[in-house]
Amino acid sequence: MSAAPDGPPQPDDARGGRVVFVGAGPGAADLITLRGARALEEADVVVWPRSLVPPEVMEHAREDAEVLTSDDHTLEDVIQLFARAKREGLTVCRLQSGDPAIYATLHEQINACRRMDLPYEIVPGVGSLSAMAAALGQELTVPEVAQSLILTRRAVRVPMPENERLQELAGHGTTMALYLSVRRPRELVADLLAGGYAPDSPVAIGYRVSWPDEVVLRCRLDELAATLKEHRITTQALIILGPALASGEEERRSHVYRPNYGHRYRRLGSPKRYREGDGGAAPATDATTGDGAPA
Ligand SMILES: C[S@@+](CC[C@H](N)C(=O)[O-])C[C@H]1O[C@@H](n2cnc3c(N)ncnc32)[C@H](O)[C@@H]1O
16 A cells, blocks of 8 residues: 555555545536546445435446445444445445535545545546536636636534635625525625625525526525525525626627737747647747636
8 A cells, every 4th residue: 555645545456445536516417427427337335425416326336336325324434434445345436416625525534544544536526616607607707807716605503714704705706606505694695795795796596406406596695585585495505696697798708719819829920820740739838928728
């Protein structure tokens, strides 16, 4: 076994057991990645968060795979399972809703793997934020309107670090995504208003986005609490707000595709746009831009 200081422990011996944390996507079964589905197919044991990952996703699992539902078990139960995987050489697929990097209790599970020198791998997933933007048919970063995204939550039962108070984050006025925060909507709205968002700031609410019973609603910030109440949304919802949601028809364009904006793949002022004989590959560096490649 080798434990790289900057990455997960890697297996020296494939029979030694391992855990694959798989982002299962926001709900729709076809939004799991190919790599995630493959990891699920190969697993001896699957840890399944039933409330956030629908049964259709589990169709990728082997019929004889052992299944542990995570919603009625503790972290300690899951860690015991990891320990058994290590002893018995099992591959565990730990499904996580959306992307495992966001509010996924991943940190403590990874620490457990590290402590027992159990190799693990993370397969990224389509997060609920991406699914929500797709459902809205919008980009969340709009040139000259909002170029930053704040992903956060409101402290209710779980405290927030002192330097991440919602009111202060709201002061930036950019696009904000609020996870796990629909429980006390009036207090939420009060914090956002106190932080500086205008009462008529555009808001979108996504309940179980990409599930068959998906609900996506738009309202103003001062209508948020009433809208959640009217639609009885108390859980499994993402709230997005900020000026990017309002920029519909307005002409805004990114710099990167402007004719006068050069970069390594489309150089300006050069008689030969691409080097000859290299199939059009771009040079490794390009003084025309300090910026990256087009999206
Ligand atoms: C435990 S967190 C998991 C987040 C997940 N890792 C992700 O990347 O989306 C659960 C919260 O994520 C949001 N969420 C997850 N899936 C969602 C979906 N399909 N529709 C709306 N919100 C969702 C909600 O705010 C929910 O309370």
